[in-house]
Amino acid sequence: MRNSLRFVAVGAALAAASFATSASAAASATATATAEILQSLTLTADTALDFGQIAANTGGTVKVNADSTVVQTGAVVWTGTRAPAGFTVTGTKGASVVVTLPTVASTLYLGGNTASPSKMTLDQFNVDPVGGFQLDATTGKANFNVGGRLTVGSAQTAGTYSGTFAVSVEYQ
Amino acid sequence: MTVSRFRHLAMAGAALFGALSSAPAAAQGDLLIAPTRVIISQGGSSEVILSNIGSEPATYRISAELRRMTEDGDFHEVTEAEATPAELAALQMITYAPRRITLLPGQPQSVRISIRQPEGLPDGEYRVHLNFRAVPPALKPEDGAGSATGVSIKLIPVYGITIPVFVRRGRLDVSATLANAHLVKEPGGSFVELDLTRAGQRSVYGEFIGKSARGEVLFDLRGIAAYPEITHRKVQIPLSPDALAKLRGPVKIEYRELPENGGALIAETAATFP
Numbered sequence: 001m002r003n004s005l006r007f008v009a010v011g012a013a014l015a016a017a018s019f020a021t022s023a024s025a026a027a028s029a030t031a032t033a034t035a036e037i038l039q040s041l042t043l044t045a046d047t048a049l050d051f052g053q054i055a056a057n058t059g060g061t062v063k064v065n066a067d068s069t070v071v072q073t074g075a076v077v078w079t080g081t082r083a084p085a086g087f088t089v090t091g092t093k094g095a096s097v098v099v100t101l102p103t104v105a106s107t108l109y110l111g112g113n114t115a116s117p118s119k120m121t122l123d124q125f126n127v128d129p130v131g132g133f134q135l136d137a138t139t140g141k142a143n144f145n146v147g148g149r150l151t152v153g154s155a156q157t158a159g160t161y162s163g164t165f166a167v168s169v170e171y172q
Numbered sequence: 173m174t175v176s177r178f179r180h181l182a183m184a185g186a187a188l189f190g191a192l193s194s195a196p197a198a199a200q201g202d203l204l205i206a207p208t209r210v211i212i213s214q215g216g217s218s219e220v221i222l223s224n225i226g227s228e229p230a231t232y233r234i235s236a237e238l239r240r241m242t243e244d245g246d247f248h249e250v251t252e253a254e255a256t257p258a259e260l261a262a263l264q265m266i267t268y269a270p271r272r273i274t275l276l277p278g279q280p281q282s283v284r285i286s287i288r289q290p291e292g293l294p295d296g297e298y299r300v301h302l303n304f305r306a307v308p309p310a311l312k313p314e315d316g317a318g319s320a321t322g323v324s325i326k327l328i329p330v331y332g333i334t335i336p337v338f339v340r341r342g343r344l345d346v347s348a349t350l351a352n353a354h355l356v357k358e359p360g361g362s363f364v365e366l367d368l369t370r371a372g373q374r375s376v377y378g379e380f381i382g383k384s385a386r387g388e389v390l391f392d393l394r395g396i397a398a399y400p401e402i403t404h405r406k407v408q409i410p411l412s413p414d415a416l417a418k419l420r421g422p423v424k425i426e427y428r429e430l431p432e433n434g435g436a437l438i439a440e441t442a443a444t445f446p
Contacts, residue, residue, distance in 0.1 A: 039432075040206035041333055042225055049327050056323055085329055091208065094379070095395040100247055100334070108325055122327065129360070132245055134393055134410050150325070162326035164308050170239070170247050170301070170334045171208040172377065172397035 041091040043169050046143075051150055052080035059154035066128035066147040076152055084128070084145040089169055093140040098132045098170045101125040101146065108150075108163035118157040122165060124149040201306020202226035203333060204280075208395075209377075210302075210337045212287055220335070222273060222304055223280035231274040231307045234283055236263055236300040237334070241399040244406055247301075262298035265289055266337055272307075287339055295342025297374040297400055305332025336397075338375065346372030348398065350441035353425055356408075362416045364391070364409040366425065366441065370398040378438050380409050381426045382419075390415050390423065394430060419445045 051062055060074015066084045089097055105123035110116040125148045135142045146167055204223040212218050224230050238250035238259050250259060268285045275281060285302075308328045353366040370376050379394040393409045411419065427439045 038206040038221070039208045040204055040221075041208045041335075042202070042204040043331060043333050044202040044225065045329055045331055049329070051325060054323075085327075087329075087331065092394055094392050096245075096393055097395070098245070098247055100249070103249070108327070112326075120325070132408070137392065137412075146329070152323075156323050158323050160324045160326055162328065164328045164330045166305070167329055167331040168303060168305070168334045169332075171336065172241075172245075172395055 039092050041089065041097075041169065041171060044088045045085070046088055047083060047086040049085035049146065049148060049165075050081055050083045052078050052082040054078040054152065056152045056154075056156045059152050059156065061149055061151045063124060063149035064147045066126045066145040068145070068147075074152075075154075084147040085167070086143060086145050087167065087169075088141060088143050089135065090139075090141045091135050091171075093135060094137045095135045095140075096132050096172065097135065097142070098172070099127045099144055099146075100168045100170055101127055102166050106148075106163045106165045108161040110157055110159045110161055112160075112162040118159070118161075120153065120156065120161050121151045122148045122163060123151075125165065200226055200228045200309060201230045201232070201331065203230075203232065203304060203306065205304055205333045205335060208335050210285060210335065212285070212337070212339050214341060215287065215289070217284065217286040218337075219282040219284050220302065220304075221280050221282050222275070224275035224277055227277050229274060229276050231272065232304055232332075233307050234268060234271050234273070235303045235305075236266060236268065236337075237303050238263065239301045239334075239336075240401050241397070241405065243402055243404055245396070245408075258296065258298060261290070261293060262300050262339065265293075265298060265339060266300050268302065285337060289339075289341065293341060295344065295373070296340075297344060298339040298341070299375075299399070300337050301334045302337050303332055303334045305330055340374060342373075344372065344374040346370065346374045346376045348376045348427060348439045350425060350427055350439045353423075353441055353443035355419065355445055362411045364411065364419075364425070364443075366407050366409075366443075367404065368396075368398055368407050368427070368439075369404050370400075371403065373400065375399045376438060378427050378429045378433075380407060381428060382409070382415075383424045383426070384418065384420075385422050388418070390418050396427075421445065 055077040057075040060076035063071045064082050064084055070082050102125055105121045108120045110118035128145045202225045204225045206221045210218045238255055239247040240250055268283055273281050308330055349369045351367045356363055356365050375397050377397040381392050382390040391409050398405050422444045425441050429436045
C-alpha cells in the first residue's frame with residue numbers, strides 16, 4: 001500500500017492543501033509514505049487600472065502606461081489618480097516568468113451590454129517590466145504592472161462602460 | 173517605454189462635458205497553481221492543483237491553448253487555424269477535467285490531466301499550455317446605471333496563470349550549447365546575455381548559474397526552457413547591483429537541470445568580464 005501526500009509549498013494561506021491521491025488495498029504489510037513538494041505559482045491582483053476622472057469633451061485618448069506615465073491626445077480633460085493595474089506573482093525563488101497580454105483591443109460597452117451601440121475601446125496594452133522577469137531570489141515574489149489606452153468618443157453617451165482585459169502569467 | 177503612436181480625433185460638435193471615472197474592481201480570482209509544469213510520459217496521467225487564494229468565492233475556467241516560443245524567449249499565442257498538425261494533435265490528445273470550478277476562499281481542487289494517444293502518432297514531444305483564469309463576475313444591475321450626465325468605466329482584469337503540459341512519446345534526445353555570453357548595461361538594469369542553441373526532439377529546461385573563479389555563485393536564473401520549435405534563443409540573466417559589482421574576470425556559466433530534476437549539467441560556457 002502506498003500513501004502519497006502532495007503538499008503545496010507556498011507561504012501564505014494554504015496550510016491545509018494536502019491531497020491523498022491513492023489509498024488502496026490493505027493487503028500489504030509494508031507501507032510507504034512519500035511527501036512530494038510541488039512547485040507552485042500564485043497570482044494576485046493588487047490595484048485596478050485607473051483612468052481617473054475624465055471629461056470627455058469632444059473626445060480623445062488617454063493612455064496609462066505600465067510604468068505609470070500618462071499620455072493624452074485630443075480634447076479629453078482629466079484629473080485625479082491615474083494608475084496602471086498592479087499584480088503580484090509568487091513562485092519558485094529566482095524563477096523566470098513571462099507576462100502575456102491581449103494583442104487585440106477590448107471593447108467596453110455601456111452598461112456592460114454587448115448589444116449596446118455605445119462603446120469605447122481599450123488597446124495598446126503594455127507591461128512593466130517588459131518581457132520576462134525574475135522572481136526575487138529570497139522571497140520568490142515579483143510585481144508587475146499593466147497599462148492600456150482608452151479611446152473616448154466625442155459626445156460619448158453617459159453611463160457606466162464596462163469590459164474585461166486578459167492578463168496571463170506564463171511559466172516555461 | 174515610449175509611445176510611438178498618437179491618435180487624433182476630429183474635434184466636432186458641441187462640447188459634451190461628462191465626468192469619466194473608473195471604479196476599481198474588488199480583486200476576485202486570485203489563484204494558486206501547482207505544479208508549474210507537467211510532463212507526462214507514455215500512457216500516463218497527472219493532476220494540477222488549483223486553489224482560490226482570494227477573499228471571495230470565484231469561478232475559474234481552464235482552457236488548453238497553444239503557444240510558440242520566440243527566439244527572445246517570449247510566447248506567441250497560436251490559434252487553431254494557424255496550428256501545425258503536431259499542435260492540433262496535442263490539443264486533441266490532452267484532456268482535462270473539470271473545465272470550470274467554483275471555489276470558496278482557501279479551497280483547493282485538483283484538475284486531472286489524461287492522455288489519449290491516437291494510433292500511429294509519431295514519436296516526439298507534444299505540448300499544450302493550460303490556462304487557469306477566473307471568470308469575471310456577472311455585472312450587477314447598478315453597474316449599468318451611471319449618472320445621468322457622467323460617463324464612468326469599470327475595467328475587470330481577467331487574470332490567470334498558464335503552465336505547459338508536455339507529452340513525451342518515444343525515446344527523445346536533446347542537447348544544448350551556450351555561446352557569446354556578454355554583459356549588457358541598460359538604464360532599466362544590467363544583465364548577462366547569451367545564446368542557447370538546442371538540438372534534438374524535445375525541449376530543454378533548467379537554470380543558469382554563474383560562478384566566479386573562486387566558485388562563488390554570482391547569479392542563478394531558474395526555469396529557462398527552449399522548446400522544440402526553436403533551435404536557438406537568447407537568454408537574459410538579470411543582475412542585482414551586488415552581482416554586477418562582483419562580475420569581474422573569468423566567470424563560468426552553467427546550464428543545469430533544476431535540483432529537483434537531478435541537477436545534471438546540460439551545457440556550460442566561460443566568459444571573462446572586464
